[in-house]
Amino acid sequence: MNQNFEPKIIAFLCNWCSYAALDLAGTSRMKYPPNFLVVRVMCSGRVDPQFVLEAFRRGADGVLVAGCHPGDCHYIEGNIKTLRRMTLLKRMLEEFGIEKERFRLEWISAAEADKFVKVANEMFEQIKALGPLKLKEVNTHE
Amino acid sequence: MNKPKIALYWCASCGGCEEAQVDLAEKILDLVNLVDIVFWPVAMDYKLEDVEKLPDGSITASLINGGIRLSEHEYVVKLLRKKSKLVVAYGACSAWGGVPGLANLYSREEILKYVYHEAPTVENPQKIQPQLKIKAEEGATLELPEVFPRLLPLDLVVDVDYYIPGCPPTPDVTWKAIETLLSGNLPAKGSVLGALDKSLCYDCPLNETKPEKVLIKDIKRPHEVIADPSKCLLTQGLMCLGPVTRGGCGALCIKAAMPCTGCFGPLNEVMDYGGKAASYFASIIDYSDEEEIKKVLGKILDPMGIFYRYSLPASRLRGKITVMRR
Numbered sequence: 210m211n212q213n214f215e216p217k218i219i220a221f222l223c224n225w226c227s228y229a230a231l232d233l234a235g236t237s238r239m240k241y242p243p244n245f246l247v248v249r250v251m252c253s254g255r256v257d258p259q260f261v262l263e264a265f266r267r268g269a270d271g272v273l274v275a276g277c278h279p280g281d282c283h284y285i286e287g288n289i290k291t292l293r294r295m296t297l298l299k300r301m302l303e304e305f306g307i308e309k310e311r312f313r314l315e316w317i318s319a320a321e322a323d324k325f326v327k328v329a330n331e332m333f334e335q336i337k338a339l340g341p342l343k344l345k346e347v348n349t350h351e
Numbered sequence: 352m353n354k355p356k357i358a359l360y361w362c363a364s365c366g367g368c369e370e371a372q373v374d375l376a377e378k379i380l381d382l383v384n385l386v387d388i389v390f391w392p393v394a395m396d397y398k399l400e401d402v403e404k405l406p407d408g409s410i411t412a413s414l415i416n417g418g419i420r421l422s423e424h425e426y427v428v429k430l431l432r433k434k435s436k437l438v439v440a441y442g443a444c445s446a447w448g449g450v451p452g453l454a455n456l457y458s459r460e461e462i463l464k465y466v467y468h469e470a471p472t473v474e475n476p477q478k479i480q481p482q483l484k485i486k487a488e489e490g491a492t493l494e495l496p497e498v499f500p501r502l503l504p505l506d507l508v509v510d511v512d513y514y515i516p517g518c519p520p521t522p523d524v525t526w527k528a529i530e531t532l533l534s535g536n537l538p539a540k541g542s543v544l545g546a547l548d549k550s551l552c553y554d555c556p557l558n559e560t561k562p563e564k565v566l567i568k569d570i571k572r573p574h575e576v577i578a579d580p581s582k583c584l585l586t587q588g589l590m591c592l593g594p595v596t597r598g599g600c601g602a603l604c605i606k607a608a609m610p611c612t613g614c615f616g617p618l619n620e621v622m623d624y625g626g627k628a629a630s631y632f633a634s635i636i637d638y639s640d641e642e643e644i645k646k647v648l649g650k651i652l653d654p655m656g657i658f659y660r661y662s663l664p665a666s667r668l669r670g671k672i673t674v675m676r677r
Contacts (some may be wrong), residue, residue, distance in 0.1 A: 262623050294629070297629045297648050297649055301629060305668050307668075
């Protein structure tokens with residue numbers, strides 16, 4: 210394991226639950242790794258699988274998608290659509306050769322700051338152990 | 352009168368694109384009245400050295416099909432780029448990698464090992480495998496082009512002006528595209544020629560039978576069901592990729608009760624066809640429970656082959672990452 214490797218992890222967090230959980234973690238002075246680059250979305254249903262693929266292509270070592278618990282979606286069923294999409298995406302990422310620890314879908318409510326911190330720590334540790342994704346753009350055959 | 356010059360070439364493809372060009376039928380006579388074809392290996396006896404002798408930029412348009420897999424492909428497309436005013440990616444393989452592009456899920460070594468040694472139909476006790484160079488008994492050196500580690504769509508190897516979609520492009524699409532190319536009234540660089548800017552559903556004769564909200568409980572593979580040809584195929588559980596695929600093909604498959612497999616590729620705003628198609632298709636599965644969702648999606652045995660059938664090398668990740676890493 211490369212001790213100097215600092216993973217870059219993109220976190221798509223929904224405005225109503227998971228982003229609020231992150232906020233709560235901050236105001237409660239809980240500690241989590243600073244390697245998460247947060248993209249706040251209005252609903253986890255906004256996260257197209259294309260965004261996840263684009264994140265990996267642009268150098269992310271891991272991607273976290275988090276939304277409200279099933280049944281709690283501000284838009285009724287946006288997170289259910291995410292569940293369907295990400296279930297399929299997970300299988301495809303595996304075929305792309307991306308280890309399953311690098312992509313996670315989690316339900317984190319606005320009160321679950323501790324869950325956010327736990328997920329963030331776990332992901333950080335696992336991806337640090339895996340090492341960088343090392344994806345480079347190819348445009349020639351050299 | 353000096354007619355515009357056209358070149359047609361094939362790279363890693365199946366020959367179906369040539370078939371489609373020949374399927375212009377009588378129109379091919381109109382075509383030769385309008386243009387001089389200066390290079391067309393499948394049908395005409397011009398050699399590569401004839402192309403090399405042409406002045407730079409003297410070919411009006413080169414229509415290139417197939418992905419770039421061999422050093423020979425790279426050499427010829429770079430040559431055609433130099434000799435042509437316009438380079439057009441003709442067909443799915445050239446535009447996005449096509450079916451041969453699915454090989455980007457495997458390394459070159461795995462592919463060669465399978466093809467020459469392990470495939471059940473292969474008998475090769477002497478373990479012969481093609482070499483780049485061999486010295487023949489008569490003293491001559493024989494050379495073969497190199498197989499590249501991965502297949503790339505044309506636009507990752509040379510600058511591409513336009514795209515003609517399809518596997519293969521239909522004669523109608525081909526003709527429309529050629530008319531556009533010869534009209535002198537050229538669309539913006541990077542445009543798709545001969546097809547629509549709307550999805551296949553817009554063009555589909557079954558569109559009226561598509562409900563406002565499509566939800567399905569089960570996925571059917573084409574051999575598992577005798578489809579009702581008068582009803583939207585999606586509502587019958589068939590995996591039709593029409594909603595995310597560019598229209599303009601005339602809905603030929605749908606008219607034969609076969610679901611769209613996506614050969615006209617992505618619409619303009621889509622950056623990863625497979626990601627988009629998987630997103631759309633997963634979201635219409637009518638279950639909320641994770642296990643049920645997994646069970647239904649499990650009926651898609653080969654998601655990469657379904658959603659990236661024509662576009663893996665043009666996807667965000669371009670193939671299996673161990674294959675794409677240098």
